[in-house]
Amino acid sequence: MALIRSWVESANAPDSPFPLNNLPCGVMSVGETPARCGVAIGESIVDVSALERAGLIKLAHAPLFDAPSWNRLMAAGETVWAALRARLTDLLRAGAQERDAVAPHLVDMRSARLHLPFVVAEYTDFYAGRNHAYNVGVMFRGPENALPPNWIHIPIGYNGRASSVVASGTDIRRPWGQLKGPDDAAPRFAPSQRFDIELELGAVVGLPSRRGCPVTVEEADAMIFGYVLLNDWSARDIQAWEYQPLGPFQAKATATTIGPWIVTKAALEPFRVSGPPRDAPLLPYLRETRPLLYDIALEVALQPEGARETVLARTNYREMYYAAAQQLCHHTTSGCPMNTGDLIGSGTISGEDKHSRGSLLELSWGGREPIALADGGVRTFIADNDTLILRGAAHGDGYTIGFGECAGKVLPALKDPFARAGTEDRV
Numbered sequence: 001m002a003l004i005r006s007w008v009e010s011a012n013a014p015d016s017p018f019p020l021n022n023l024p025c026g027v028m029s030v031g032e033t034p035a036r037c038g039v040a041i042g043e044s045i046v047d048v049s050a051l052e053r054a055g056l057i058k059l060a061h062a063p064l065f066d067a068p069s070w071n072r073l074m075a076a077g078e079t080v081w082a083a084l085r086a087r088l089t090d091l092l093r094a095g096a097q098e099r100d101a102v103a104p105h106l107v108d109m110r111s112a113r114l115h116l117p118f119v120v121a122e123y124t125d126f127y128a129g130r131n132h133a134y135n136v137g138v139m140f141r142g143p144e145n146a147l148p149p150n151w152i153h154i155p156i157g158y159n160g161r162a163s164s165v166v167a168s169g170t171d172i173r174r175p176w177g178q179l180k181g182p183d184d185a186a187p188r189f190a191p192s193q194r195f196d197i198e199l200e201l202g203a204v205v206g207l208p209s210r211r212g213c214p215v216t217v218e219e220a221d222a223m224i225f226g227y228v229l230l231n232d233w234s235a236r237d238i239q240a241w242e243y244q245p246l247g248p249f250q251a252k253a254t255a256t257t258i259g260p261w262i263v264t265k266a267a268l269e270p271f272r273v274s275g276p277p278r279d280a281p282l283l284p285y286l287r288e289t290r291p292l293l294y295d296i297a298l299e300v301a302l303q304p305e306g307a308r309e310t311v312l313a314r315t316n317y318r319e320m321y322y323a324a325a326q327q328l329c330h331h332t333t334s335g336c337p338m339n340t341g342d343l344i345g346s347g348t349i350s351g352e353d354k355h356s357r358g359s360l361l362e363l364s365w366g367g368r369e370p371i372a373l374a375d376g377g378v379r380t381f382i383a384d385n386d387t388l389i390l391r392g393a394a395h396g397d398g399y400t401i402g403f404g405e406c407a408g409k410v411l412p413a414l415k416d417p418f419a420r421a422g423t424e425d426r427v
């Protein structure tokens with residue numbers, strides 16, 4: 001696969017995250033105009049809702065883009081997804097006949113505000129990065145019991161909250177919670193002192209499944225519409241006290257930030273890679289039928305207020321032990337139905353070496369090894385007014401499939417969290 005050239009010149013630069021090969025799906029607004037569906041191309045966004053109204057895109061009898069979310073298109077299935085991709089490629093390709101008709105519907109990306117790209121139906125988060133699970137296990141339980149015996153057989157996950165999934169750029173308020181250190185006699189209620197990120201990739205479910213009908217790994221892969229960057233904000237001190245025996249609850253409920261662009265499965269197709277060697281054979285229903293992971297370079301940066309950023313870690317989605325299709329398949333084994341707009345978090349993605357760890361918990365080894373920043377500061381966990389930025393890209397032959405940025409700034413905890421509740425609106 002090589003670069004597909006576009007008449008939008010900025011899309012042809014080798015380092016452009018949004019060449020014609022990508023066509024990621026977002027929701028944008030400019031000034032006071034209503035939010036609407038758009039596709040990134042170079043330094044522009046093409047307004048697909050306007051293209052549909054103008055008759056330049058016609059994929060179904062009823063409009064697919066008359067709402068500020070991609071859910072309707074996502075529910076339409078793979079044939080329609082492919083038809084949209086083919087049509088946009090025709091309209092934006094170098095030498096396209098419709099250039100003059102399409103050009104008025106391009107928006108300068110710098111002038112656009114980006115919103116949540118889809119309505120999140122439900123959110124499930126997994127724990128499928130082996131290095132992360134091992135590192136956290138060592139810190140929480142010691143090296144003997146680091147990896148629970150079920151881990152190499154089951155994609156471990158929990159049901160999270162869709163209500164706290166927010167768009168990139170949304171400020172995150174440091175949460176209060178029950179904290180109790182190992183040496184404390186009793187818990188106290190206080191702002192989290194160990195607020196953290198988790199570098200993840202989220203799979204976006206397009207096609208639903210029926211209640212009582214488990215899907216195979218192959219069927220699960222076909223249900224996935226695309227992928228977004230995902231930061232699963234985590235309060236480690238709340239987590240350490242609350243997690244037994246039922247796992248994460250308030251520690252993970254403050255917010256989950258997702259990136260503005262859904263990179264479609266079709267755009268990632270050239271980057272498929274196989275999963276790692278298995279410690280024990282997976283049960284047959286979970287086995288790979290073909291490569292299910294992707295070679296996607298990921299990084300996380302921390303930017304203190306008014307200072308330059310430091311890249312804290314670089315890793316890759318291919319580090320996962322279980323792919324999204326395996327997680328989704330496992331999710332349905334009970335008969336649980338999946339819906340259009342379900343968001344499936346991969347789990348924190350950490351590599352083997354120290355600079356490839358996808359959380360501050362691991363990077364600072366539980367707070368014992370402070371991380372040096374480019375501006376001279378140090379961190380163990382997030383400080384007030386730090387902005388955390390996730391980035392991702394798959395690098396092809398002369399082109400890049402970028403995910404944009406997934407960013408959030410951590411605001412100081414409220415002095416009294418009950419004095420004014422509900423100040424954080426969903427974007």
Ligand code: CA
Nearest residue numbers: 125198232347
């Ligand atoms: Ca997580």
